[in-house]
Structures are given as C-alpha cells and as structure tokens.
Amino acid sequence: MGGKKDQTPAERWQETAVREGVLIRQAQEGDQQAFETLLRIHDRHVFTVIGSFVRRKQDVEDLAQDVFLKAYLALRQFRPGAPFAPWLRRITVNTCYDYLRKIRRHAEVTFTDLGESERDVMRSLAEHGYPAIDNQHGDRVAARDLAERILAGLTPKDRLVITLREVHGLEIAEIADALGCTRAAAKVRLWRARRAMQAGLRRLIRQEEETAQREGRNR
Amino acid sequence: MTCREIEQLLKREGGEDRYSTDHGELASHLKSCRRCGEAMRAARLSSVLLGALRNEITPGPHFYPRLHARLADTEIGQMDAILQAWGLAKQLIPALAVGVVLLAVITLSTGGSRPSPPVQAEGETDLHAFSLEEVNLPGAIGRPSRDQMLAFVLAHGTRCDVRGAPCEDESPR
Ligand SMILES: [Zn+2]
Numbered sequence: 121m122g123g124k125k126d127q128t129p130a131e132r133w134q135e136t137a138v139r140e141g142v143l144i145r146q147a148q149e150g151d152q153q154a155f156e157t158l159l160r161i162h163d164r165h166v167f168t169v170i171g172s173f174v175r176r177k178q179d180v181e182d183l184a185q186d187v188f189l190k191a192y193l194a195l196r197q198f199r200p201g202a203p204f205a206p207w208l209r210r211i212t213v214n215t216c217y218d219y220l221r222k223i224r225r226h227a228e229v230t231f232t233d234l235g236e237s238e239r240d241v242m243r244s245l246a247e248h249g250y251p252a253i254d255n256q257h258g259d260r261v262a263a264r265d266l267a268e269r270i271l272a273g274l275t276p277k278d279r280l281v282i283t284l285r286e287v288h289g290l291e292i293a294e295i296a297d298a299l300g301c302t303r304a305a306a307k308v309r310l311w312r313a314r315r316a317m318q319a320g321l322r323r324l325i326r327q328e329e330e331t332a333q334r335e336g337r338n339r
Numbered sequence: 340m341t342c343r344e345i346e347q348l349l350k351r352e353g354g355e356d357r358y359s360t361d362h363g364e365l366a367s368h369l370k371s372c373r374r375c376g377e378a379m380r381a382a383r384l385s386s387v388l389l390g391a392l393r394n395e396i397t398p399g400p401h402f403y404p405r406l407h408a409r410l411a412d413t414e415i416g417q418m419d420a421i422l423q424a425w426g427l428a429k430q431l432i433p434a435l436a437v438g439v440v441l442l443a444v445i446t447l448s449t450g451g452s453r454p455s456p457p458v459q460a461e462g463e464t465d466l467h468a469f470s471l472e473e474v475n476l477p478g479a480i481g482r483p484s485r486d487q488m489l490a491f492v493l494a495h496g497t498r499c500d501v502r503g504a505p506c507e508d509e510s511p512r
Contacts, residue, residue, distance in 0.1 A: 172394055263391035286389040322381045
C-alpha cells in the first residue's frame with residue numbers, strides 16, 4: 121500500500137491517482153472487489169460527513185450504504201480521469217440532504233426547552249469556550265444535543281453548508297461543488313446559516329441571563 | 340476597542356484563540372458593553388457546539404458484506420429490468436417506426452426544427468442540483484481524446500503557425 125520512501129508528495133499523489141483510475145475502470149466493468157477497495161480508500165470521509173448529521177452508528181451505516189449503492193449505479197457514467205473524492209462527496213451530500221429534508225424542522229429553541237445538562241454546558245461554554253468541554257463524555261453529548269437543537273431550525277441546505285464549512289473545514293469552492301451551486305450561492309447560504317445560528321444562541325444567552333436574574337431575585 | 344472592531348474580530352475566520360478575552364482592552368469592552376459581550380459568548384458557544392458534531396465512525400464488520408449483498412441484488416434487478424425493457428421494445432418496434440416516419444413528415448412540412456430554449460440560464464445562482472444525473476460534473480467535462488487532439492492539430496496547426504493568424508479558439512487580446 122504505502123509509497124516508496126524517496127517519493128515526493130507529487131509522485132505519491134500521481135501513483136495514487138493512477139491506482140485509483142485502475143480501480144475505477146475495473147469497478148466500471150463490474151468488479152465488485154475493486155469497487156470495495158476504492159470505497160475503503162474514501163469511506164472514512166463519507167462516514168464522518170454523515171456522522172455530523174446522524175448520531176446512531178446504525179443510521180450512519182444505513183445512509184453510507186445508500187451512498188455507496190448510488191455510487192455503484194452511477195459509476196458507469198463516471199468519466200475516467202475525473203477526481204473520485206469530490207464525486208463521492210457530492211453523492212454523500214445529496215444523500216444527507218435527502219435525509220435532512222425528511223426529518224422535521226423544529227421551531228426556534230428556547231432556554232426552557234433545554235435539559236439540565238444542556239443548560240450547564242451552555243453556561244460553561246459561553247463563559248470559558250472550548251477548554252470547558254474538556255472531553256467529558258456527558259458534556260460532549262449535551263453539546264451535541266444543543267448543537268442539533270439549534271441547527272434543526274435551519275433549512276436543510278443552510279444546515280449542510282454550515283456543517284461542511286465549520287465541522288469539516290471545506291473551502292467555499294468545495295462546498296459549492298458538493299452542493300452543485302455557485303460559490304456566491306454557497307457564500308450567501310453560509311452567511312445566512314451563521315447569522316441564524318448566532319441569533320439563536322444570543323437569544324438563548326439572553327433567556328439564560330433573565331432566568332438567572334429571576335432566580336436570584338426569588339432566592 | 341470599539342463595537343465595530345469587535346464585530347470585525349468575530350467575523351474573521353480562525354482558530355479558537357480569536358475568542359480569547361485575555362486581551363485587556365477586549366475584556367474591558369466586553370464587560371461594559373452588553374451587546375458585544377453577548378455576541379462574543381454566542382460566537383464562542385457556536386464554535387464549540389459545531390465542533391461537537393464531529394463524529395468519528397468507521398464501518399462495522401458487517402458493513403461491506405451487507406453492501407456486497409445489496410450490490411448483487413442490484414445487478415440481478417438491473418438485468419431483469421434490461422430484459423423486460425428489451426421484450427417491451429421488441430413489441431413496440433413497428434409502432435415506433437410508424438411514429439418516426441410521421442414525425443419526419445410533420446417536421447419537414449413545418450419547415451424544420453427550431454432550437455429549443457436553454458434548459459437552464461447561464462450563471463445559475465441557487466442550489467437545486469441534488470440529482471444523480473449531476474453528480475458526475477466535477478472536473479469531468481469533456482477532455483478530448485488523443486485522436487481528437489491530433490485531428491485538431493492537423494486541421495488548425497498550419498493556419499496558426501505558418502500564416503501567423505490567430506487560432507480560432509484564441510480570444511482577442
Ligand atoms: Zn460593544
């Protein structure tokens with residue numbers, strides 16, 4: 121698998137591209153083993169993208185199955201020489217989009233909707249930022265709960281854009297490519313999604329302060 | 340520090356440290372300005388919450404065997420569909436032949452076909468493309484084959500090189 125030691129990154133990249141090209145051709149001719157080898161090179165990225173929208177491992181696997189099945193059916197139309205990873209990412213994002221469209225969008229979340237652990241995590245994160253999360257499992261779950269609640273108020277496309285940018289660090293051009301839209305459209309969506317998320321969080325922070333003040337008065 | 344500067348700071352892309360309040364001027368502004376304090380806390384919260392969505396999952400041991408089974412089903416399904424379609428097509432051949440002749444007669448009698456309007460305006464601006472037909476687009480648009488390139492060079496080479504006239508595909512300077 122690993123390239124030779126004295127290879128430059130460009131040579132390694134070239135070698136990988138050639139190897140991938142061979143696998144794609146074999147898979148296009150119906151070689152399922154070659155198709156699996158190809159998928160194993162890229163499955164981590166597919167799983168990570170899906171995993172940012174879906175939490176249960178079984179559900180992630182189900183969606184990944186759909187992605188790979190769609191890829192298999194569309195593979196015959198794949199033009200040799202085109203990069204495989206963005207193509208597969210596009211199918212992955214498509215599949216996540218379909219999933220997000222099916223799940224219900226929620227109305228804006230209020231502080232009283234939050235569970236105790238979400239409130240705690242929100243307070244400490246707003247005060248101290250990232251160090252406050254400190255890899256405590258409970259905190260991570262609560263942070264994810266809270267993130268999902270807020271993102272559930274966004275449109276599926278806005279949610280896709282902000283997740284691809286902020287969670288997976290994709291460039292605007294890559295997001296536009298994955299969504300099949302222009303860079304300008306991707307930028308506008310990202311701006312809108314960030315603004316909506318900020319607005320939701322500011323509302324929660326304000327409500328939290330009001331609650332704290334009320335509780336202070338009542339004590 | 341002014342409210343505007345803090346707004347700019349929050350808009351900037353970067354790591355965690357952009358939300359650090361160790362900076363004395365920033366800390367004192369945040370204490371005295373409720374709006375900026377709220378914006379800073381929201382920004383800090385947003386960055387950590389989004390980070391919590393990262394979910395490292397790898398395929399379980401049954402993932403690929405299950406995929407193989409589904410692929411095999413698909414292959415059989417596709418073959419059945421092709422056979423069915425062929426059976427249907429065979430029955431429809433005479434009707435299709437008559438249809439083609441009629442269409443040709445109508446087209447000729449109305450003076451030929453007009454070009455159809457573009458399906459999609461250029462510079463399409465919004466997201467809509469989530470269909471499988473479009474997933475093959477990135478980087479995949481027609482790279483000419485070697486034969487096509489050779490044919491092009493043979494057809495255009497002398498005109499560009501010998502007479503010094505611009506090639507047809509060169510844009511005016
Ligand atoms: Zn201010």
